[in-house]
Structures are given as C-alpha cells and as structure tokens.
Amino acid sequence: MYPAPIDEYVRPATVADALAALGRYDEGDAVFVAGGQSLMQAVKARLVRPRCLIDLQAVDGLSGIDVGADGVRIGPMTRYAEIARDERLTGACAALRDAAQRVGDRQVRNRGTIGGSLCWNYVAACMPPTAIGLGAELELTAADGGTRTLAAEDFIGGPLETAREENEILTAITIPAAKGSAGSAYKKWGLVTDALPVIGVCVALEAADGRCTSARVAVGGLANGPTRSGAAEEALVGVDAGDGDGIAAALAKAAGEIETQEDLWADSDYRKQLIRSLGAEVTATAFARAAG
Amino acid sequence: MSTTTITVTINGEVFEETVPVRMLLVDFIRERAALTGTHIGCTYEGVCGACTVQIDGEAVKSCLMVAAQADGHEITTVEGLAQGGELSPLQRAFNEQHALQCGYCTPGILMNMDEFLRENPDPTDDEIRHGLVGNLCRCTGYAHIVDAVRQAAKETR
Amino acid sequence: MTGTSEGWVGSHFHRKEDHRLITGKGRFLADIARPAALHIVFKRSDHAHATIESVDVSAAKAMAGVVAVVTGDDIKDEILPMPQPVVQPALPATYPKHWPLAVGKVKWHGEPVAAVIARDPYVAADAAEAIEVDYDPLPYVGDAESALADGATIVHEDWPDNIIFQMDFTGGADEESQRAHEAKVQEVFDSADIVIKQRFTCHRCGVAPMETRGALFEWDESDGLTGWLTTQRPHIDRLALSDILEIPAEKIRIIAPRDQGGGFGVKAPFYREPMLIAYMAKKLGRPVRWIETRQEHLMAVSQERDQIHDLEVAAASDGKLLAIRDRGLADCGDGCEGVYWGFLMPFLGAVELPNAYDWPIGDIKVKVAITNKSALSPARAFGEFPTRFAMERAIDMVAKRCGMEPADVRRKNLVATLPHMSITNEYFDSGDFIKVWDNLMAEADLPGFRASQAEARAEGRYLGIGFGLGVELSGVASELFVPMENQPGYGAATVRLDPRGKVLVFEGDAPGGQGHETTVAQAVAHSFGIHPNDVVVTTGDTGTTPFGSGTVGARAGSYFVSAAVQACEFLKEKIARIMAHDLALAEASPADFSFADGFVTYQKDANIKKTFREAVERVIMAPINLPEGESGGLEHTAFFEAEKPMIAFNADVCTVEVDIETGQFKILSWTTSEDVGQIINPQIVEGQMQGAIVQGLSNTMFEEFVYDENGQQLTADFENYKLATAADVPDIKVTHAPTPCPYTPLGSRGIGEGRPSDVPGTLCNAICDALGPFGIEITDLPLRPDSLWRKIQAARGAS
Ligand SMILES: Cc1cc2nc3c(=O)[nH]c(=O)nc-3n(C[C@H](O)[C@H](O)[C@H](O)COP(=O)(O)OP(=O)(O)OC[C@H]3O[C@@H](n4cnc5c(N)ncnc54)[C@H](O)[C@@H]3O)c2cc1C
Numbered sequence A: 001m002y003p004a005p006i007d008e009y010v011r012p013a014t015v016a017d018a019l020a021a022l023g024r025y026d027e028g029d030a031v032f033v034a035g036g037q038s039l040m041q042a043v044k045a046r047l048v049r050p051r052c053l054i055d056l057q058a059v060d061g062l063s064g065i066d067v068g069a070d071g072v073r074i075g076p077m078t079r080y081a082e083i084a085r086d087e088r089l090t091g092a093c094a095a096l097r098d099a100a101q102r103v104g105d106r107q108v109r110n111r112g113t114i115g116g117s118l119c120w121n122y123v124a125a126c127m128p129p130t131a132i133g134l135g136a137e138l139e140l141t142a143a144d145g146g147t148r149t150l151a152a153e154d155f156i157g158g159p160l161e162t163a164r165e166e167n168e169i170l171t172a173i174t175i176p177a178a179k180g181s182a183g184s185a186y187k188k189w190g191l192v193t194d195a196l197p198v199i200g201v202c203v204a205l206e207a208a209d210g211r212c213t214s215a216r217v218a219v220g221g222l223a224n225g226p227t228r229s230g231a232a233e234e235a236l237v238g239v240d241a242g243d244g245d246g247i248a249a250a251l252a253k254a255a256g257e258i259e260t261q262e263d264l265w266a267d268s269d270y271r272k273q274l275i276r277s278l279g280a281e282v283t284a285t286a287f288a289r290a291a292g
Numbered sequence B: 001m002s003t004t005t006i007t008v009t010i011n012g013e014v015f016e017e018t019v020p021v022r023m024l025l026v027d028f029i030r031e032r033a034a035l036t037g038t039h040i041g042c043t044y045e046g047v048c049g050a051c052t053v054q055i056d057g058e059a060v061k062s063c064l065m066v067a068a069q070a071d072g073h074e075i076t077t078v079e080g081l082a083q084g085g086e087l088s089p090l091q092r093a094f095n096e097q098h099a100l101q102c103g104y105c106t107p108g109i110l111m112n113m114d115e116f117l118r119e120n121p122d123p124t125d126d127e128i129r130h131g132l133v134g135n136l137c138r139c140t141g142y143a144h145i146v147d148a149v150r151q152a153a154k155e156t157r
Numbered sequence C: 001m002t003g004t005s006e007g008w009v010g011s012h013f014h015r016k017e018d019h020r021l022i023t024g025k026g027r028f029l030a031d032i033a034r035p036a037a038l039h040i041v042f043k044r045s046d047h048a049h050a051t052i053e054s055v056d057v058s059a060a061k062a063m064a065g066v067v068a069v070v071t072g073d074d075i076k077d078e079i080l081p082m083p084q085p086v087v088q089p090a091l092p093a094t095y096p097k098h099w100p101l102a103v104g105k106v107k108w109h110g111e112p113v114a115a116v117i118a119r120d121p122y123v124a125a126d127a128a129e130a131i132e133v134d135y136d137p138l139p140y141v142g143d144a145e146s147a148l149a150d151g152a153t154i155v156h157e158d159w160p161d162n163i164i165f166q167m168d169f170t171g172g173a174d175e176e177s178q179r180a181h182e183a184k185v186q187e188v189f190d191s192a193d194i195v196i197k198q199r200f201t202c203h204r205c206g207v208a209p210m211e212t213r214g215a216l217f218e219w220d221e222s223d224g225l226t227g228w229l230t231t232q233r234p235h236i237d238r239l240a241l242s243d244i245l246e247i248p249a250e251k252i253r254i255i256a257p258r259d260q261g262g263g264f265g266v267k268a269p270f271y272r273e274p275m276l277i278a279y280m281a282k283k284l285g286r287p288v289r290w291i292e293t294r295q296e297h298l299m300a301v302s303q304e305r306d307q308i309h310d311l312e313v314a315a316a317s318d319g320k321l322l323a324i325r326d327r328g329l330a331d332c333g334d335g336c337e338g339v340y341w342g343f344l345m346p347f348l349g350a351v352e353l354p355n356a357y358d359w360p361i362g363d364i365k366v367k368v369a370i371t372n373k374s375a376l377s378p379a380r381a382f383g384e385f386p387t388r389f390a391m392e393r394a395i396d397m398v399a400k401r402c403g404m405e406p407a408d409v410r411r412k413n414l415v416a417t418l419p420h421m422s423i424t425n426e427y428f429d430s431g432d433f434i435k436v437w438d439n440l441m442a443e444a445d446l447p448g449f450r451a452s453q454a455e456a457r458a459e460g461r462y463l464g465i466g467f468g469l470g471v472e473l474s475g476v477a478s479e480l481f482v483p484m485e486n487q488p489g490y491g492a493a494t495v496r497l498d499p500r501g502k503v504l505v506f507e508g509d510a511p512g513g514q515g516h517e518t519t520v521a522q523a524v525a526h527s528f529g530i531h532p533n534d535v536v537v538t539t540g541d542t543g544t545t546p547f548g549s550g551t552v553g554a555r556a557g558s559y560f561v562s563a564a565v566q567a568c569e570f571l572k573e574k575i576a577r578i579m580a581h582d583l584a585l586a587e588a589s590p591a592d593f594s595f596a597d598g599f600v601t602y603q604k605d606a607n608i609k610k611t612f613r614e615a616v617e618r619v620i621m622a623p624i625n626l627p628e629g630e631s632g633g634l635e636h637t638a639f640f641e642a643e644k645p646m647i648a649f650n651a652d653v654c655t656v657e658v659d660i661e662t663g664q665f666k667i668l669s670w671t672t673s674e675d676v677g678q679i680i681n682p683q684i685v686e687g688q689m690q691g692a693i694v695q696g697l698s699n700t701m702f703e704e705f706v707y708d709e710n711g712q713q714l715t716a717d718f719e720n721y722k723l724a725t726a727a728d729v730p731d732i733k734v735t736h737a738p739t740p741c742p743y744t745p746l747g748s749r750g751i752g753e754g755r756p757s758d759v760p761g762t763l764c765n766a767i768c769d770a771l772g773p774f775g776i777e778i779t780d781l782p783l784r785p786d787s788l789w790r791k792i793q794a795a796r797g798a799s
C-alpha cells in the first residue's frame, strides 16, 4: 500500500558517498535502492521500514558490461534490459541473457538490476542460480574502501540471505573467461509466463569435440536457496552432446540429491521433475552453444 | 513528515514540488500533477502494470518508485501520447481494433507498447504477447490488443 | 468505419467511449476529487474466527491528521443491521445479521474490524496499523463438508447449524413429492445401460477486475447524501442505504462513475464498506473517500465458484441421456453480503446444471454451508462455472463409455426444438442449438483433427480436442429476478430529444466496460435514422436515470437496449402524428413516416419530408397548433419486460498438445460458435466473448484463493493470485450462427455474463482426449500441470 514514513532520500554520486550515507544510520535503517523492483514491494508492504533510502542510480561506475579477454565484468546497477539485449554475451555467458530476457516483464527488466537480484536473493529469483552456475565472482566494497571478492555460491545463502556485511556494497560481478569451448543456458518454469519461477536451472559446461569436460549445474526456486548439484556435474563429464540418456541420467542425479519443497505452485516431486526436464533442456542448449 | 523537493518534467511540463519522501511516484503523478490517466491496480506487488509510465522513454511501473527517484527525469504519461490533439497511431489502433473495454488497463498498456514498438518495429504476435506480460487486462482476453499493436506497427513502419 | 442510416445495428462502429480512455481522460472513481475529502482505511481481521476481546484505538486517534476512528461497537446502535428487505432474496434461507464492522467476533481473515478516517491516505494507513486488536481465537471452519459435519463449530452462533440455504430443484416443494420423485429417478438409473457417478470439485476463484472497489460520499443538510460508488446497481444501493441509515431515499443520490474498471459481477452486491463510509460522511459532515487496495479486494471479494458436485448420469448405450442426479455442496463463506448472501450463485448454478441437453428427468439438490471465509461474491458465469464443468466433463465420460465421439453425444442430446422448459424450470425461449452446433463442427473439422492426432501420437506427441457448450441467461426476467433477488427484471431507458435534434439516453444500470454508450447509441441512431455521434448516453446516476436493477446477467443487449428502442418508437410515433397533422395528411398513419438519413419522410410522397431536427424542434419548441390531446415535448421512459425469459447459446471447441513428461500443455486453438441473436456491434460482441473465455481459462488454469489450515488467506496479491497474461492464452476465433430473438424489438440477445462457464469443461475435455491412452479423467479444478503430471505418472506406472 503506502510505505511507512521515510525520513531521508539521498542520491550519492560515488561508492564512498553511498557507504558514508549507510554509515550514518543504525543497521537496517538505511537501505540501498537499485531498481527497486523487490525492495519497493517490501517497503510498500511495510516489511522493510527504512528511515533512509540511498538511491544508487547516480553512483559512478556501477553500471555497464565490459567484455574482455579474461572474462565479463558487469556493474551491479546494470539492468536486465541491458543484459537481455547484449549480443556479446554468448557461449559461456549466454545463460545470463536467457535469465535476463525472461525476468518478470518489460517494465521490471527496464528497472531491475543484476546486483539488486543478487543482493536480495529472493527464493525464486533467476540471477542467483545463474551467477552460481556461471561461477561468477562478486566484488564487495566496504566503507573503508577495501574490497573483497567472493564466489557467487559463497555469497548467496538461503532465501533473502547473503554474505554481504552491513557496511558493504556490491560493486562488480565478474564471470571468468572459459578455457575451451564453453556454453551455458538458463531456463525456468512458473505457472504464468515469465513469472517468478517454481524452478529455474542453469547449466554451464565446457566441451571438447562435443564431449563434456566439466560442468556446473545450479538450481533456483528452492527453500534452501540456490543449490549446485555435484552429482549431476560429475555425471555430465564425459557425456556426449547427442547423448540424451546420459544427460537425463545426470539430471536425474540432480533431482535425486536436491531437496525440494512444496508450496502453492508445486509439490516437491514436481519440482524434481522440473529439475530433470528443464535441466535436460538447458544442458542440450549449453552443448549447442559450446559447439558455437 | 519528512519531505524533499524534486523537479520532474511530465509531458514536457516542469513540476517543482515538495513531497513527502515516501510519496509514491504514481501518487505524485495522480495527485500533484493531476494526471489521473495513470491507474493503480496493485497493493504492493507491482504486477498489474496499470501504473506504467515512461521515464526517459522507458516503460516502468510508477507504483514501485518513490517520487524522489524521478527527480531530474522526464516522465511521459498517457496524457502525453497524443501530440497536438492528434492521436498516436497506437492510440488510434486501440480504438479501431476495439482493444479496450473498461479501459482501466489501457493507459499502462499504451505506455508499454509505445516503447516496445520503438524497440521492435516489426514484432511477431508472439513477441507482442510476450511484451504485454507486465500488463494485466481483465476484460479483453488480449486478442484485440494484439491486433491493435500489430496494426500500429504496420502503420508506423 | 461507418454504417448507413439503415445499418447502424450490426455495423462496425468504433466505440464512442474510447477516446477519453486512450487519452487518459477517463473518469474512474479514484479520479473524482472533492475538496477536502477525507480518506478511510479499514483495519481488517488477522484471524479467520475469533472473539474480539478489545480494540485499542488510542494510538491511532492521537496521530496528527486523524479525524475519526470507529469500531463495530461504536456504530452498532447507529446503523441498522443487515439484512434489509431490498437486498434480501425472496428465497427461503437464513440471513445472517451483520453490521459494516465486526461486532463481538470476526468470522474471516480480512473482515473489517475498525476504520480510520484521516486527511491523508498515507496517515490513515499509519493509524490503521496502530490499532491494537486483542483476539481470542475460535475453531476455524474451513470447508463446506466440515461445516456440515456433526459437532461442527457453528459460525453464526444463534443458528442451529451452518446451513444458509438448501433446495430441491426437481422434486417439488414437500417431502413426500420429493421422495416419490427420487424413487422415479432411481428407477431410470436402475435400468440404464450406463451410469456415471463422479465427484467434481471446483476451487474458489473469481473475477478480480483491474479497478478495485471504491466509494466517495458527501453529506449536505439540504441535498442529503451524494455517493460515488463503484457499483453495477446504483438504484438498489440507494434504497439499501436509505433503509440501513434511515435516510429518506429522496435524500440520497448514488452515482456510478461513467468509467468503471470492470465489474463482472463483483460490483453488484450491496457491500458493508459503503454503508460505513456513507454513515461517516454524514456524521462528520465531510466527504469521505475509500479506494480499496488490491489486497483488500482479494481478501474480501471476487471469490466465487467453490462447489462440490456428486453427479450421476444415466445413459443408454447409444449415447442417449436418460437421467441426472446431483448433490451439490457449496462453501459460501460467512454469507454476510447484501443481495447475494453467498448462496445465490450455487442456487443459479444448480438451475443451469442441465445445460442445453434434453434430460427426460433429473433429481438435483443443493446445500450451501457457512464457513470462516469471505462470502462468495458474484463472478461472471454466476454459479454455473462449477456445474457446467461437471456437466461437460460428464458428457465426455458418457461418450467414452459408449465408444462414441463426445461431439456426437452432445449433438444427439441437444434440445432440438425450442421453446423448451428444462428439468429445473429454466425456460429456453428461442434459438436453434443444432444450427449453432453444426456451425461449430464445420469449423472444427473433427475427422481432419483425428487424422493429425493419430499422426502426432505415432511420433509420441499428444494432441487432443475438446468440446463444450452453454445456454446462458439473456437478461433475467422479473419472473426469475423477483423471487431470486427481490428486484425487477425489466430494462429501463429514458430517451430525451434535444431541440437541436440530438438525443440523450439515460440508463439506470451502470456498465463497466461493456460499451453501452456505443451499443445503445447505435440502436437509437438506427431507430431515429441519425448518426450515433448524435446520441449521448448517461448511465448509473440515480438522480437522472430511471430505475434499473443493475448491469447484471447480460441485461444490456436484451433488456436495456430494448427499452431504449421502445422509447424511441414511442417518440417517433408522436413526431409522426404531429407531422401528419401539420401537413394536413388526414389519411397518414405514423407508420407512413420513415426516419432515415436525418430526415423524417412521408413514404407515400418522398418529397414530403422534414429534417429530423426540424421535426423535433417543432414539437419541443413550438407546441402550438398541435393535434387535439397532444402535448409538446419529446421525452419518454420505457420499461421493457420480455414476454418470456430469454437465453443465448454457444458452443466451443479447442485443441491442445500435452507434454506427458511434465504435464504442461499448450492450447493450440480455440473456436466458438455463438447465437447472440441480432448483433448490434460485432467488435463488441467479439470482445465480450474473447474476454469471457480468457477469464474462464485464467480461472481454470491459474487463479485460486487458498486459505491455510488456520484460515489465513495466502493469495491476496497478484503475485499469488495469478491472472493469465497475454502470453498465456491463445487467440480466440469467434463465429456466429444467429437466430434473432423474437421477444426483443431488434432481435438481440444479452451476452457475455455466463460465457466463461463452458471453458473449464471444454479445456479439460481436450486434455483428457489428448491423454486418452492413459485413461485420465479430470474431475477437479484448478487444472495445473503438477496435478496432471501426477495423474500421468500414476497411469504410466499402472500400465
Ligand atoms: C512483477 C515482478 C516480476 C518479477 N519477476 C521476476 C522473475 O521472474 N525473476 C526474478 O529473478 N526476479 C523477478 N522479479 C524481481 C526482480 O528481478 C528484482 O528486480 C530484483 O530481484 C531486484 O533488483 P532491483 O535492482 O530491483 O533491486 P532493489 O529492489 O532495488 O534492491 C533489492 C535489494 O538489494 C539491495 N541492493 C541493491 N543493489 C545493491 C548493491 N549494489 N549493493 C548492495 N546491496 C544492493 C537493496 O538494498 C535491496 O535490499 C520480479 C519483480 C517484479 C516486480
């Protein structure tokens, strides 16, 4: 409905100013707003009652996609719409576009950011499993100007939980360059088109001569937060692109080891089925992309 | 109540207003600028799209922002679509294809599709339907809306 | 596009209401501003069933900007309780007493407990949050079956049980005749080749228009109460408010805004909130305004369906239907809702259960139970969404047992000659069901589909085709409406001619997107031979319009338009009489004058004519030298009541492809065949049908109100109460096989209200057809991939 009273709105121009504004308030009283597509829902529902909104829209250097030899570097304020239309994001990074193109709707993609998605880590969000699947690394900057880098899977915890310290801001997401031919894909299923997914699966793999040499399989839409399936990753190694049975067997392992929950949209068995069917589909796509 | 002073351009008209920090952009547009073509259909979830306006040319949901976030930006609402009393091709197509019934969803759809057609001047029906996901319409069943967007695309190309 | 002066009825005239709506100039309730209006925010119950121990409003009252805070105890001696006769059906039911705010206890999660009135809506919300209510929880009565179980907690404590309404629709009024009738039906079942016995359940879901409810009331000592209200029936609201607040009716004016963001039934009841808002506006002497939040809307209203049917069908092995038996049970919530009381929907659903099939005999009974949920409120396909789902599925099950095409079983059993009286005493006035059906079958190309289905199946793909059909009420005749809702069924229209030759039409009903301004302008322009742009339509203002029972039950195309045409005919006669007199045409009768192309012409000598404007101006502005007994002025109000209750008819076919690995499916096509009688505006008719079918699909596949085991409503936002998006539904092809209705002046029928009702059956029939190899029968809604997947899994495991 309406937000609870808010005392202050600030629009810092630098990371340092943003962190300084944060420091002026007690923990939780000041919050960053990126695209606001999750935060404002919570603020309007009065689940979050900030005293100060720190709007990151004008912070220098937080937006944009750099594609270089050692990988891709994405500013946290980069919006879904920008990722969705960036044709340089192919092969190993293609899953990012898959996910961004299908987040919510046009309006949400025009404002929502990759950084906001990762820092909010909603149970059904698309970017957290994608970042984990792609082996992304997240750079956090603290109030003292120091930075640390965490693997996405170390940053992302259970739903709405991350390893971000209260005085930190996410300043970059990097996806290291793949060694050989690599491909990735993400796909989700929800009851209505492009809705927050019941299950979303990201598979990233490297292949040589059409045979998988390494793979990462990450699943979102889980009560425990986005999860990798080690068993599926292992099983995929050595599987040929055209080996439907091998792919299915690997994803069956993922469905077997990942704990799934029941909610309004699906019971736990159906979630496992989605892991199998979506997983097989994205694996095939990832193989195709690895082949170029 | 804590306030802040913002300057927002809406349909070319500059508004400098002191507003409560928590005032939602949609309320600013409706109450302060008295432009009531922008509608509200959700509590907090931001799903229906009735409040869609363009900020710097991009379709966004004005219920998911405080007005202060729009400070310094250019907003276009449905009232700004027709130029010099002349309906835009999209607006005309909505009338000709009977793409609205109650019309409550229509302003939001127009603001979204107006940008959509700039981005994709020759869309397929599937692309139009996909582009409309952020706008719920309870009356039309969407078929005539798709017809109207297709007609506007054809006329504009 | 344009029509000719003879051709406005049936022409592709682009809607008159659109211009304002596409330029942002619509005037919806929330757009109406009154100076210094106060804002009301309700504090709603957190519990499904609990005694209210105390309500502490002190913190709320102390907030700057708060003008008043009220609780149930504050108003229970000031406002008369419901029920009041004008919003109470004449059916034998128990009507729960209630006030706008809960008194003593709360009966559902979301029931209004208190209200804050403040100068600013944000502050009103802050203050509502600050109200502290102390509850003592009571056992939650969560569904109809447990509500009727022995030892169930009684929700309305002064009642003997939780039954609000029950009825035998086929066995007569007394026990003895009912028992005899049951035995007769049993005999048919005993000797039938085939008996299908199945429980069908339909979940709670409804309409949720894009505009929520709202109200704005102001009080003035001399004029009384003026209220702007989102409503489909302003005249009834006015009478009900008069009774409840004990304000003389002539001191109340209710205005339904010209633009309403959809109604579909949910804006038809007389709700609790407006009572309180009107009362507070009077008490404070200041305007008070309420805009319902989506959360309130989804908690409090838009919830319908929620029926269980134990249905039995007896049939011969050749597919001839012999008898039906149904025991319906509906979960009506707490029933505290004026006009409908949560049970009128299941009542009408049972009436319409037999559908268009020619049943020799049937035994149909319904019970409606009170539970701790919000009262069912009407939704398009009023009550019949569940019964039609059950019936259309049952027909396919019969076909399967007979080894016949479901399409053939349908055609064989359609009522072949009309008029017809159904076994539940629903009168089918006119039309040609077989013609509509055959038109559909020509579209469907069943043999062609069966061939491609077989091909696809050989490739491991599962295609299916499904059929369904429906008889819908075309308006509600007084004969049914007076007993059902204690309200008249006639349509009313005032037609006022302007001296300049333009026409003003006043309608007491209150549309919400159906295009009345255009449809009636076309009908009136057609009648007078002028242009629809010269017709201005005013709706929904009790201060200026004739009494009407509301925009409900597809009354517009049937009753309202007919009333307008009747009024036009009356005025034309008068104009013609006076013109004959003026021209000294002693032999001329009014029928000798034609109204076309802006002229009134003496047909026996086409040189004798006047412009419409001259003819009208003469009567209004120069009322001298009139024929004897004639007076000046041109205005007439007509009340149209058809000789007979009327219907419209449709049939649908859809095709689907099901992915048996996931239970996910895609609707490949949807085609309809309609008898809407004479079409007034083809685009508007098509839009109504497409919109209704998509609502039906959305209800079937996505929408569901879910309460947890303690009665907490889990689906009070659009993220959880999911509506179909454009990408979720197919294009819909609408075709026509009309028979003009003989009982309306234009031959038109009312359409659109019941139209979603055959959708769930049609879709589920297609899915079951696709999954024929697995022998799956869908018997409960919603239709979700996960449950379908489980059924497929079970069938594959078994085979
Ligand atoms: C209708 C609708 C549909 C949606 N559908 C989907 C969907 O299908 N899939 C999906 O994944 N998501 C979906 N979302 C959520 C959407 O993706 C959000 O945009 C995203 O989760 C948050 O990004 P944001 O930029 O809007 O962040 P905000 O909402 O502004 O912020 C989210 C959180 O991140 C914090 N934060 C933001 N940036 C930083 C930073 N740089 N450093 C530290 N903290 C930061 C904020 O303080 C806040 O706590 C949907 C949302 C809506 C409204």
Ligand code: FES
Residues within 6 Å of the ligand: B039, B040, B041, B042, B045, B046, B047, B048, B049, B050, B051, B052, B061, B062, B063, B064
């Ligand atoms: S009101 Fe903004 S999306 Fe519904």
Ligand code: FES
Residues within 6 Å of the ligand: B099, B100, B101, B102, B103, B104, B105, B106, B136, B137, B138, B139, B140, C210, C261, C262, C513
């Ligand atoms: S036209 Fe009514 S909601 Fe779209």
